[in-house]
Amino acid sequence: MSSFDVEALARGVCGGERRAIARAITLVESTHSDHQSAAADLLERLSNSPGKALRIGLSGAPGVGKSTFIESFGTFLVGRGHRIAVLAVDPSSAVSGGSILGDKTRMERLAVEPRAYIRPTPSGMSLGGVARRTRETIRIVEAAGFDVVIVETVGVGQSEAAVAAMTDIFVLLLSPGAGDELQGIKRGIVELAHLALVNKADGDLADEARRTAAEYRNAFRMLTGSGSGWKVEVHTCSALRGSGIAEAWACIERYRDWYETTGTRTRMRSEQARGWLWSEIADSVRMTIESRDDLKGLVRTLEEQVAAGKTPAAVAARRIIAAAFESVT
Numbered sequence: 001m002s003s004f005d006v007e008a009l010a011r012g013v014c015g016g017e018r019r020a021i022a023r024a025i026t027l028v029e030s031t032h033s034d035h036q037s038a039a040a041d042l043l044e045r046l047s048n049s050p051g052k053a054l055r056i057g058l059s060g061a062p063g064v065g066k067s068t069f070i071e072s073f074g075t076f077l078v079g080r081g082h083r084i085a086v087l088a089v090d091p092s093s094a095v096s097g098g099s100i101l102g103d104k105t106r107m108e109r110l111a112v113e114p115r116a117y118i119r120p121t122p123s124g125m126s127l128g129g130v131a132r133r134t135r136e137t138i139r140i141v142e143a144a145g146f147d148v149v150i151v152e153t154v155g156v157g158q159s160e161a162a163v164a165a166m167t168d169i170f171v172l173l174l175s176p177g178a179g180d181e182l183q184g185i186k187r188g189i190v191e192l193a194h195l196a197l198v199n200k201a202d203g204d205l206a207d208e209a210r211r212t213a214a215e216y217r218n219a220f221r222m223l224t225g226s227g228s229g230w231k232v233e234v235h236t237c238s239a240l241r242g243s244g245i246a247e248a249w250a251c252i253e254r255y256r257d258w259y260e261t262t263g264t265r266t267r268m269r270s271e272q273a274r275g276w277l278w279s280e281i282a283d284s285v286r287m288t289i290e291s292r293d294d295l296k297g298l299v300r301t302l303e304e305q306v307a308a309g310k311t312p313a314a315v316a317a318r319r320i321i322a323a324a325f326e327s328v329t
């Protein structure tokens with residue numbers, strides 16, 4: 001992207017043009033400083049078209065059936081007149097590379113559906129970078145008219161909390177049988193869920209899936225109580241056969257009603273926006289420090305001292321920040 005007309009790009013995005021959407025996402029993912037100011041300009045223009053999309057976080061261990069579920073669920077929603085965008089937040093999948101190939105075959109119908117847009121994880125980005133750009137990508141696809149946005153994660157790392165902080169509802173996909181330790185899911189992730197779906201409830205696994213759902217229903221009854229006031233639902237589905245998909249959507253719609261009528265949406269979106277502001281500030285301070293040649297020596301020395309256990313991290317951080325801001329004023 002060498003030269004660009006941000007106004008035209010914003011117009012293209014708002015008109016739902018796929019090429020413009022792809023260019024806009026590439027722009028916000030770029031780490032080039034010129035691109036970053038153009039990206040900020042673009043996002044400001046897009047903020048005139050407020051996001052009305054329902055943002056769904058979807059998580060589950062590798063192999064649980066996320067891609068198959070997205071294909072089935074996405075096709076179902078498209079059939080009901082929705083426009084759906086799928087964004088993946090998983091730095092590890094970009095490293096392994098394998099999942100993208102698998103997804104092409106597992107999301108066959110959705111991948112060619114004009115009312116759907118699938119964006120894989122940008123490669124070579126840290127979790128922080130992916131999470132930051134994913135928030136901006138959500139804004140782009142919302143402005144482009146997609147009214148359901150699914151943000152997918154793998155359920156084994158830290159990206160879940162970041163995704164929960166940028167979505168309206170968090171859906172956890174589970175396998176029949178195994179308890180959550182065996183499913184490779186961290187406890188904290190289970191606690192983020194508003195809806196848990198035990199997938200693969202078909203054939204030989206159907207009974208097991210029902211039992212697993214009952215177990216999770218019990219576990220959630222004990223877990224929640226004081227929380228937000230939403231009672232976590234647990235259902236079964238078969239992404240492969242398409243059963244339980246309509247029920248999952250019905251639950252999401254119930255949640256949405258609750259979310260909007262109780263004022264939770266307004267409160268959560270404000271909290272998320274505030275959190276976003278502060279993480280942008282933290283990121284910018286870091287990037288500014290990293291890009292300042294005059295600080296390189298100090299940073300390197302203190303980094304080594306911290307690594308060697310000679311200087312506490314907090315002390316070194318204060319010195320670096322003091323040095324960075326001192327020379328600004």
Ligand SMILES: Nc1nc2c(ncn2[C@@H]2O[C@H](COP(=O)(O)OP(=O)(O)O)[C@@H](O)[C@H]2O)c(=O)[nH]1
Nearest residue numbers: 061062063064065066067068199200238239240
């Ligand atoms: N029996 C059954 N298999 C499924 C179902 N959903 C996914 N699978 C299979 O589970 C494997 C992993 O699915 P995939 O969607 O790639 O999982 P992901 O890694 O979570 O994205 C594939 O072989 C799928 O065909 C289901 O509902 N029932």
Ligand SMILES: [Mg+2]
Nearest residue numbers: 066067099103
């Ligand atoms: Mg997958």
